[in-house]
Amino acid sequence: MIEFDKQRLTETLAELVSIPSINPDLNPGAEGERQIAEFIAGRLRETPGIDVELQDAGNGRPNVIATVGSGSGRTLMLNGHIDTVGVAGMAAPFDPVVEDGRLYGRGSSDMKGADAVMMLLLEEIARAGDFPGRIVATFVVDEEYASIGTQAVCRDIGRWKPDAALVLEGTRLDVSIAHKGFVWATITTRGHAAHGSRYQKGIDAIAHMGRVIVELEALSKELVQRPKHRYVGPPSLHASLIRGGQELSSYPEECVLEIERRTVPGESDDQVHAEFQEILDRLAGEDPQFTATLEMGLVREPFEIAEDAEIVQIVRDQAAELLGHTPELTGGMGWMDSALLSGAGVPTAIFGPAGEGAHALEEWSDLDILHQFATVLAATSYAFCSDSR
Ligand SMILES: [Zn+2]
The missing domain is CATH 3.40.630.10 (Zn peptidases)
Structure with missing residues (x-):
């Protein structure tokens, strides 16, 4: 020995x-x-x-x-x-x-x-x-x-x-x-830039991102209620970084949100992608002016x-x-x-x-x-x- x-x-x-x-x-x-x-x-x-x-x-x-x-x-x-x-x-x-x-x-x-x-x-x-x-x-x-x-x-x-x-x-x-693992993702909402007085023309990308954030917060609450993994607990989700808008007197053309989803054994990045995409598709279905894209980033299993x-x-x-x-x-x-x-x-x-x-x-x-x-x-x-x- x-x-x-x-x-x-x-x-x-x-x-x-x-x-x-x-x-x-x-x-x-x-x-x-x-x-x-x-x-x-x-x-x-x-x-x-x-x-x-x-x-x-x-x-x-x-x-x-x-x-x-x-x-x-x-x-x-x-x-x-x-x-x-x-x-x-x-x-x-x-x-x-x-x-x-x-x-x-x-x-x-x-x-x-x-x-x-x-x-x-x-x-x-x-x-x-x-x-x-x-x-x-x-x-x-x-x-x-x-x-x-x-x-x-x-x-x-x-x-x-x-x-x-x-x-x-x-x-x-x-x-x-x-x-746990984690997945990073970027969601971008697109509006229409216009002078702040031109309400008929402007589409507010930041307000649209607000809808996304409300949905993500609901999802995050649902995630922690899911069956807990015996050793690592439940999955979770949070917003990390956000930016948007060009100046005070304009309708914002774009808003970009970066998020992190912590995954538990058994979950895949495909599943995470599908959960996010479902939210964006649903919001687009409710409002023809809502336009958002989803880009998946770093995946750690x-x-x-x-x-x-x-x-x-x-x-x-x-x-x-x-x-x-x-x-x-x-x-x-x-x-x-x-x-x-x-x-x-x-x-x-x-x-x-x-x-x-x-x-x-x-x-x-x-x-x-x-x-x-x-x-x-x-x-x-x-x-x-x-x-x-
Ligand atoms: Zn170490």
Whole structure:
């Protein structure tokens, strides 16, 4: 059984936190993803038996893919992102501080703690030798914006053929088996521009959008009344951005509304499209002057894996043995890279350590729990990969 050196784990996490790796799409000009990728790759290359490569995820942004083990058993893919959100308002985001069993700093919880665990796990497995299967650890860029990192991994999934994957986002040592997806859409109402005095000629696109908004609000109330998904609750809908009109003394020619619909497992973007289109068709049927178009935008699929899936069972069994209690099955509200891996045909679950303040002004990782997480992850790796079914 692998023993993790707690001091080394803490030091590794501190080193990762001290390298700023803000997502460049959230903070233009940020270049830390490359710096942290090179740090991770350089450190892993020091241990014989770990294969390390940098994969261009797009625009030169590097994923680190590190592989260990050449046994005849199965392949487990691990996934952790190396980018963080921004740091506006934080006093010293990149000066890690350890206090009361916590390590503070941007990214400590989301999710450099898990990244540090992946690094130590690869090193320990390589040192131990004779691993029964293979671990493919993916340290990916851009989870906090458009997930081009995990998308690049999924494009090449045939190279690694993982039998299962674990996304190591924080779950407080529970196992998350579902999360919501989302769909963005743009609705545009078209009126007729005219001088404000020419009421016979003008058609008010903003007033027409008002009808759309009333309908969308009714739909949003209906959505949250629908049967709740056991782990993620009901679907929902909200307006996000609106603009319209040209000037005060004119009938507005156009109004544009952007909306977001959160989806639950089992729902599709086609269904969302049909719900929106039905509203616009009905309003057009009621008033020949009403003209509106619908354009669907980014779609991120919801995610779900069966409660009795093997990877879920193995994590729970190993955790029960090592921690003395069986992890709960949970669901997450936000979208994660798990949906992409699952969409690429890899049975995927989410299992990770505990902390607070992802995206907030104060962020920390619980170091005791991080150590427990490492122990369970190692046991899970051996248990899953030793089976060659
Ligand atoms: Zn995250």
